[in-house]
Amino acid sequence: MNVEVEEVEPGVKKIRIEIPANRLEEESEVAYRNLGKRVKVPGFRKGKVPRAMIERMYSQDVLNDVANRLISNAYVEAIKIKHLHPVNEPQIENVRVENKQAISFTATVEVLPQVELGDISDIEVVRKNREITDEDVQKELERIREVHAQFAGVDDRPIREEDLVRMDFEGKVDGESVPSLAKTDQHIRIHTGDILKDFYTALIGLKEGEEKDLKVSMPNEYPDPAIAGKEVDFHVKIYDVREKILLDLDDDFAVQVGDKKTLDELKNQIRSELAERAKRETDQAFQKDVMGRLAEKHPFDIPQKLIDRNADQIAHNMEHTLQHGGIKLPESEEGRQKFVEGLRQNAIDSIREEVLIQAVSEKEGIRVEPEEVDAEISVYAEKMGESLDVLKKRLEKEGAIGRIARDLLIKKTYDFIQSKVKIKEEPISPSESAGETGAGE
DSSP states (O other): OEEEEEEEETTEEEEEEEEOHHHHHHHHHHHHHHHHHHOOOTTSOTTOSOHHHHHHHHHHHHHHHHHHHHHHHHHHHHHHHTTOOBSSOOEEEEEEOOTTSOEEEEEEEEBOOOOOOOOOTTOEEEEEEOOOOHHHHHHHHHHHHHHTOEEEEOSSOOOOTTOEEEEEEEEEETTEEEEEEEEEEEEEEOOTTSTTHHHHHHHTTOOTTOEEEEEEEOOTTOSOTTTTTOEEEEEEEEEEEEEEEOOOSSHHHHHHHHOOSSHHHHHHHHHHHHHHHHHHHHHHHHHHHHHHHHHHHSOOOOOHHHHHHHHHHHHHHHHHHHHHTTOOOOOSHHHHHHHHHTTHHHHHHHHHHHHHHHHHHHHHTOOOOHHHHHHHHHHHHHHHTOOHHHHHHHHHHHTOHHHHHHHHHHHHHHHHHHHHSEEEEEEOOHHHHTTOOOOOO
16 A cells, blocks of 8 residues: 655645555455355356346446445544544545556645654653641631531611622622623622622622622623623612521531541541542643653644644533533634633643653553453442443443543553652741641541
């Protein structure tokens, strides 16, 4: 098979492929034999129809079927031969198919950039480890305490910071009502440190039963660009005001929020969970640093078209996740463009990592065997209480086996890279950890 590759534009390859005539003849022979076993023609027993008659009746169908199969297989073979990694489906053109002649066609496809790897053993990366302190545990206890706070009604008291207020509100911009700023019977927690601090600050001092007009300047960073930075006229009606009551930090608290007998047991659990979270965050940050240093040593250009596509895909996935959690994204085109633009660096980092992982795995011959995929699925099966066979069939039906194999390949390749680079262990300084928050429950 003859394969030639031409770069049409950065990141786009045109592959010219010629399939030898003998492969068409061989595949056609197999196709006719199989067809002869099952074709039915009046006057002939099944399997006894003369070959010449079958060719007269089905020659074009056989030629088309065989050619399509050969073209599909030849394309897959060609990208392997040329070490190309497509990011979209190929555009097949200039197809020439004639009986007993070589098949030729072109496939135009976008591909990942290619990079020549050098020695990575001289790359040095700092791994910063974080120790969990008593202060960290206390901060997490206070966070849990806040989560489990109770609210009690107040008698004729103005709204204060941290109160829970039930209210109606409607916001207008230039006299026009804004649907996203019109809510009824809403429970609002007063946080003057929030993005809507001016709105919350304006509510402080109002009482249950009050109705009032407020003028609020919306922050420039408000998610909806149609509202950001503008003055909004709010009309609010207060139905109920409740104040926050924190539970005492004692053994009863440990039983209620953590199913532990004593506060000390709860603290030990929190310390363990914070340590696990700190390790995960350290591992993620270290992996990012390793891949960043690898990218610095092996710079390459990424086509803008590929960056745009990846940013759109990341935005789509994030949008689906956020909407599933009840979070709405900006509806305007301008708002969506800003949202996607903010993810552009994520797209660039993702592409660079994919290219480098692919290059290292190919150079070092790193592969994932079927047994390794089965072992990974077995772990999932045990957690889900399913048999390996049942889960594997379901994953095959969902097309998830390939993703599992790909994830394993990434992990094996990253482990290889980590084994080759120089690692310097350092503790995280107090100033670096000062702004970190506690783990979730």
